[in-house]
Amino acid sequence: MTGDIAIRTEALSRYFGAVKAVDSVSLEIPKAQIYGFLGPNGSGKTTMIRTLCGLLTPTSGSAEVLGLKIPDDAEALRQRIGYMTQRFSLYEDLTVLENMRFFGEVFDMEPARIDARIAALLEDYDLGALKDRQARAMSGGQRQRLALAVATLHEPELLFLDEPTSAVDPENRRDFWESLFALVERGTTILVSTHYMDEAERCHGLAILDKGTLVAVGTPDALMDDIKAQVLTIETAEPASAKRAVQDLPGVLSIAQLGQRLHVLLDPQTEEPVRHVEEALASRSVAAQVTQVRASIEDVFVMATRGKTRRQRGRATGEAA
Amino acid sequence: MKSWRRTKAIAIKEVLQLSRDRLTFGMIIGIPIIQLLLFGFAINQDVRHISAGVADLAGTSASRSLVSAVEATQVLDVNVHVRTGDELEDLLRVGRISVGIYIPPDFERRITRGDKTAADLLVDASDPVILGQVQALRLMPFNLRKAPGLDFTKSPGPFEIRAFYNPERRTEVQIVPGLIGVILTLTMVLFTAIAIVRERELGNMEMLITTPVRSHELMIGKILPYIVIGLIQVAIILGLGYTVFRVPIVGTLSDIFLGSMLFICASLTLGLLISSFAKSQFQAFQLTLFIFLPSILLSGFMFPFDGMPRWAQVVAEVLPLTHFLRIIRGVILRGATLIEMWPEVLALITFFIVAMTIAVLRFTKRLD
Ligand SMILES: Nc1ncnc2c1ncn2[C@@H]1O[C@H](COP(=O)(O)OP(=O)(O)O)[C@@H](O)[C@H]1O
Ligand SMILES: [Mg+2]
Numbered sequence: 001m002t003g004d005i006a007i008r009t010e011a012l013s014r015y016f017g018a019v020k021a022v023d024s025v026s027l028e029i030p031k032a033q034i035y036g037f038l039g040p041n042g043s044g045k046t047t048m049i050r051t052l053c054g055l056l057t058p059t060s061g062s063a064e065v066l067g068l069k070i071p072d073d074a075e076a077l078r079q080r081i082g083y084m085t086q087r088f089s090l091y092e093d094l095t096v097l098e099n100m101r102f103f104g105e106v107f108d109m110e111p112a113r114i115d116a117r118i119a120a121l122l123e124d125y126d127l128g129a130l131k132d133r134q135a136r137a138m139s140g141g142q143r144q145r146l147a148l149a150v151a152t153l154h155e156p157e158l159l160f161l162d163e164p165t166s167a168v169d170p171e172n173r174r175d176f177w178e179s180l181f182a183l184v185e186r187g188t189t190i191l192v193s194t195h196y197m198d199e200a201e202r203c204h205g206l207a208i209l210d211k212g213t214l215v216a217v218g219t220p221d222a223l224m225d226d227i228k229a230q231v232l233t234i235e236t237a238e239p240a241s242a243k244r245a246v247q248d249l250p251g252v253l254s255i256a257q258l259g260q261r262l263h264v265l266l267d268p269q270t271e272e273p274v275r276h277v278e279e280a281l282a283s284r285s286v287a288a289q290v291t292q293v294r295a296s297i298e299d300v301f302v303m304a305t306r307g308k309t310r311r312q313r314g315r316a317t318g319e320a321a
Numbered sequence: 322m323k324s325w326r327r328t329k330a331i332a333i334k335e336v337l338q339l340s341r342d343r344l345t346f347g348m349i350i351g352i353p354i355i356q357l358l359l360f361g362f363a364i365n366q367d368v369r370h371i372s373a374g375v376a377d378l379a380g381t382s383a384s385r386s387l388v389s390a391v392e393a394t395q396v397l398d399v400n401v402h403v404r405t406g407d408e409l410e411d412l413l414r415v416g417r418i419s420v421g422i423y424i425p426p427d428f429e430r431r432i433t434r435g436d437k438t439a440a441d442l443l444v445d446a447s448d449p450v451i452l453g454q455v456q457a458l459r460l461m462p463f464n465l466r467k468a469p470g471l472d473f474t475k476s477p478g479p480f481e482i483r484a485f486y487n488p489e490r491r492t493e494v495q496i497v498p499g500l501i502g503v504i505l506t507l508t509m510v511l512f513t514a515i516a517i518v519r520e521r522e523l524g525n526m527e528m529l530i531t532t533p534v535r536s537h538e539l540m541i542g543k544i545l546p547y548i549v550i551g552l553i554q555v556a557i558i559l560g561l562g563y564t565v566f567r568v569p570i571v572g573t574l575s576d577i578f579l580g581s582m583l584f585i586c587a588s589l590t591l592g593l594l595i596s597s598f599a600k601s602q603f604q605a606f607q608l609t610l611f612i613f614l615p616s617i618l619l620s621g622f623m624f625p626f627d628g629m630p631r632w633a634q635v636v637a638e639v640l641p642l643t644h645f646l647r648i649i650r651g652v653i654l655r656g657a658t659l660i661e662m663w664p665e666v667l668a669l670i671t672f673f674i675v676a677m678t679i680a681v682l683r684f685t686k687r688l689d
Contacts, residue, residue: 053531055688074686078533087656089528093341094334105330108323134341 006031006158006189007052009245012061014047021047023212024061029191029205031157036203037193038215038301044212045193046086049160052191053083066158079107082151086162086193091244092136094125096146098136100153106227107154114153121149124179140167145186152183159183161192167197177202197298206297208304215304220297229253229303234262234281236264236288246277254302265299324386331542335516339546347514349550350363353504353557360496374401374418376409379428391422394606406529409522411442411544420444437471498653499622501555501581502645506616507609509585512606513592516543517684522602530686537681544589552578553586572652576659583669584645585687587674590676597683 005030014022022044029035035046050056054074063070068077090099093183095119104114122128125145135143142163151159161180165173177199179188192203200206201220208216216223236242237255246262247255250269256263266273270290274290283286339345373391377384380415392399395643397420404410409421421443425431431439522524529539555578562568570577573615599605617623619633620642644665659666661679 019614045522050527050688055527055530055686057687063538069345071687075533078531081531083528085524085527087524087527089524089526091334091338091525093338098337102334103532104331104531106327108327158486249366302635 039209509588571656
């Protein structure tokens with residue numbers, strides 16, 4: 001099956017002094033998929049990606065990327081991967097064209113191929129009108145498109161995208177994901193890190209990281225189906241009172257407030273969860289509407305990281321993060 | 322072939338960035354001009370028209386001719402006449418005058434007896450240049466034969482006229498070739514020291530090291546544009562030195578530029594070496610100064626090499642500037658050729674190769 005695996009890590013660790021940025025992560029990432037690393041800030045996503053690109057030496061464990069051992073064969077890997085760093089790392093004082101040409105030449109591309117690729121990418125990523133604009137004078141979304149264009153310029157088999165949408169508005173995020181799917185259709189493998197739940201849900205495969213460790217792995221659907229919790233939402237005009245009424249109920253694992261709504265995770269053993277909660281609310285005379293819903297990726301995340309932090313985490317990786 | 326293309330890509334990128342960085346661009350042209358004019362004019366030892374005051378307590382024709390003899394040198398301008406030595410000191414303290422000439426009542430008796438100096442010069446010693454100037458004056462360099470009634474033959478103190486005329490006229494001539502080295506040390510080392518650290522600070526490096534570019538390609542690509550820039554600076558300094566300060570250029574231009582190019586390469590690699598140690602642009606700047614100061618102090622630019630203690634000479638031999646100063650002064654002022662000065666040329670080449678090797682080895686395509 002090695003032929004279908006783009007990345008395989010075994011007990012991969014990277015420490016910075018006492019900080020275990022990546023702690024014994026074992027993973028298999030299939031080819032031609034969008035694979036997501038989901039985790040809050042500081043969970044080790046960037047360190048993981050840098051290690052897989054050969055930019056950081058693992059403290060222990062091993063990794064194989066496109067069949068090459070990392071970090072020993074990192075140099076041979078360079079031609080075959082593209083990396084979009086978390087922070088914009090193209091030259092701000094060069095124009096779109098100049099940046100693209102520079103990286104084309106540094107990647108040893110033939111001049112004719114550089115020209116053809118640039119023309120195609122300007123079209124694909126809607127950068128034609130901006131081609132003589134310096135990167136520093138571009139918006140977050142435009143820069144992100146440029147960064148993706150440069151990362152894919154040499155048509156790498158494997159693309160690393162580190163929080164590519166963090167500086168981008170929702171509409172551009174949607175367009176951006178469309179272009180990722182287009183790349184995957186052409187056979188590119190994409191590894192993307194994110195702290196957005198909606199983006200995580202769009203990945204083919206997902207690894208949830210927390211404090212450097214792998215806490216859950218699988219397809220988003222499987223993760224949501226296999227969640228060891230029942231999920232309820234409570235709609236109410238008095239969310240604070242409702243929260244007080246529910247939080248100490250037996251079986252309640254976590255409560256998160258989203259405006260006028262409470263999102264409650266309950267132990268799967270709890271019988272008739274809706275009635276159980278409704279009664280608790282009624283006993284405190286809180287008017288509310290309780291419904292059982294399907295678990296989201298965020299619920300998966302909350303459950304996966306619960307064991308590590310006893311206290312309720314709430315919206316640990318909320319949209320606003 | 323691939324390697325050269327990547328190196329060229331880095332060099333072109335560097336030029337594009339430089340052409341958009343107005344401040345740096347201004348520095349390339351501005352530093353040589355400003356430094357040259359500062360050193361050439363402001364730090365010129367040949368100070369004239371120092372304002373002076375006189376307290377002539379003798380009031381004889383002899384004392385008056387001493388004053389006019391002093392004025393004739395044009396070193397001092399006598400602007401104020403007072404009656405007592407105390408008044409003179411007051412003027413000196415408040416800065417109205419820089420030099421006071423005090424002629425005691427027994428002026429003529431002192432001359433004839435010859436056991437004491439005839440008059441006193443009070444000097445504002447807070448300014449070393451004025452002090453130096455007046456020390457020369459104390460040796461009575463002016464033509465005394467033109468001061469009738471004064472016969473200093475019995476008076477103590479030899480007349481060292483020679484020391485007066487010479488040093489002034491030689492300063493610019495000595496300083497301009499040295500300045501080529503000093504200015505290149507400052508700009509070349511600083512530019513490359515910052516160039517790589519800046520890419521690291523701005524985050525560009527993380528992207529760049531993910532590409533197939535090799536360490537040596539990056540290093541050479543980075544310094545290529547600056548070699549040209551360095552040569553332009555040499556041309557500016559040489560041109561100004563020749564036209565404004567009339568520095569004679571005895572040696573050949575090709576030797577001057579070739580020698581300068583060796584020094585430029587050595588300085589640029591020194592910068593690369595610094596950037597491999599510095600963690601921030603500020604640190605790169607500090608390290609550059611750390612190299613720059615001993616360079617100007619020990620290389621023979623400020624103080625004669627032969628007069629320095631042994632340990633300082635050893636340190637100086639490691640600095641590229643020391644060797645370059647010998648080359649450039651030899652070529653410009655004495656018409657020496659690079660071939661004649663081969664030990665210095667060899668020293669610069671060795672420095673370049675060693676520093677470049679260390680810089681390339683120290684630069685890893687890793688973040689840790
Ligand atoms: N170069 C470094 N030196 C020291 N600590 C680091 C370094 N890079 C990351 N860390 C630490 O490792 C942990 C994981 O960081 P990171 O991989 O950047 O997480 P993420 O990308 O998920 O936000 C954090 O605690 C961070 O402070
Ligand atoms: Mg990160």
